[in-house]
Amino acid sequence: FTDGGLLYYRTDLLEKYGFDGPPQTWDELEQMAQTIQDGERAEGNQDFWGFVWQGAPYEGLTCDALEWIYSSGGGTIVSPDKVITINNPAAAEALDRAYGWIGKITPPGVTSFMEEESRRVWHGGNAAFMRNWPYAYGLSQGEDSAVKDKFDVTSLPGKEPGMSAATLGGWQVGVSKYSRNPEAAVKLALWLASEEEQKAQALSPSSLIPTKIALYSDPDIAEQRPFMPRLLPVFTSAVARPSTATAPKYNETSNIFFSNVFEVLTGRMSGADAVATIELDLQELLGFEVGAP
Template sequence: MKKILAAAVVNALMCSTALAVEVTYASGITGDGVRVFQELVKPWEEETGNKAVLVPMPSSTTDQFGQYRLWLAAGNKDIDLYQTDVIWAPQLADHFVDLSEVATDIAEQNFPSIIESQTVDGKLVALPLFTDAPALFYRKDLLEKHGEDVPETWEELTETAKRIQDAERAEGNKELWGYVWQANAYEGLTCNALELIKSYGGGQIVEPDGSISVNNEKAAAALNLAATWPGNISPEGVLAYKEEEARGVWQTGKAVFMRNWPYAYHLGNGEDSEVAGKFSVAPLPSGEKGGSSAATLGGWNVAVSKYSERQEAAISLATYLAGPEAQKRRALLASNLPTLEALYDDAEIAEQQPIIPQWKEVFMQAVPRPSAPTKSAYNEVSSKFWNAVHNTLSGKATAEENLEILELDLEEMKGSGW
């Protein structure tokens, strides 16, 4: 009898193992993203017996998109789920499973605009995981020391950053810079420059109705101001900075101000941070006193590949990660902004991550990139824009000259059909 029972147990374990599914999840990794992912999927793995395997991608969204597009065009069966940027839905929709029916409850709990951004031709092609909007990080200890206020305009930021930088260097703090941000030639520069231009009243590059608006005096004024920053209040190397390079300078205590996303708040208060407890955040500056701030709408979603041979398990993981339990865990672990409206009133989140309810103001002022009017051409439009901006920042021509050339390029693209 004992042998029979032992054999039955072994058989049951073998059957259980055979039924377990291993799903692959491709995602860009920024900061401590690997640890956060592992913590997030634990409850799902324990509940289902399945395994979630992370396929780490570069943190650059430009590099991620290029690799995703290659895999999907080839009908790659090895990747089951893709973590996608908010702007990619129109370009990759044909490769993803429609999640409308399986995620009805989740969709109803989300901010409507976020669900709309992931819906293409009536199909919900990705589920929101967290939203994003950048803010101005500032050293409250240094502002207090030098009797400065949080700048409300970009001109004030330029002046305040320079005054504190010069005063600190005179006292021996030779490595301090006034402002670090993302000025490399990639999607992050599109975000930074869009915020500047929009806050100056210079439009959104391409407007919702498809009109090309980028070549105007206000847009040029915003970019010409930014061109004064490298080598002045920002290191020359900022022209090669992405999010992590900026955070590295900031977190070692070598910057007064930083433009970055919410993930940097959690890490900036970590045990290994030189600025823990010394900083706060505010909405990004405006173009003029009393004007409006503009923060690029970001955010990440999860999509299920239609080429996956493990779609049932993949959909299970996607709906779990997009649901209330996982979104709350992510907010507590990584200070990521939930897409579920109710979580902004969650007492535990407010206590452990007080920045999240405060960030709602930043998020509500967010401006979308022009992916909707440009559709499948968005990445080429963005590439031409960030290159024009980078040329301006590098001193290769004035903003007026670069924006005039950009307008001609975009008109030609539009004439050929977005």
């Protein structure tokens, strides 16, 4: 199964406040989020926020921050040809922008939010926009959801229209060489990756994204998960984290990255200082050259 970051948005609230469609740029998102937040709070919902996402210091923050940076022209931290590219003005500006959301259109507690914390705010009807993975779609359509039939999903914004970025995610199935019954394990792996099972998982509450392209034309998926065929280009062009270029030290690379991004989000470091620190730490860890994205 594949995966990619998406923007969830309240269709009812965009219509209520006179917006024709979801934002294509970060500037538009900020303006829409502020307008809707101000309006909902004026009507009595003081718990309402414009935009929720994942800001805790963990791998999810690497995913979110990579989207901010890449969609602003700041590159992918480390390029596929093993050049450290993070230290550039576009990357610094993207981090400073995200810090500016906190306490304004994003709750201060976002620096402790993983996927489920942000989804709960959204699920309760207390956010206009949410960055999350496709799994949240089926849950948001649950009978206990305050946003059931009141939302849609689209590609994330960019600094300019057309600069959207979705971090690539996904799940793979393999068989351990230590398996005591490798033939049965291979059969199970093949079944889990089959078109039949991928369709079942796409239609499950988890809304897992299939890798079988034929399923994007399946009528059941088109009816029950209409965002999947519409956003196929998002999933096929998602931005990979630099795991291949930095292997076998990706975990350390990501930890350096999200730890310094977290310092920006908590007001202890500027974006410019953070990207410079990340560059130095990655040079020491990886021994790669530095360059422009």
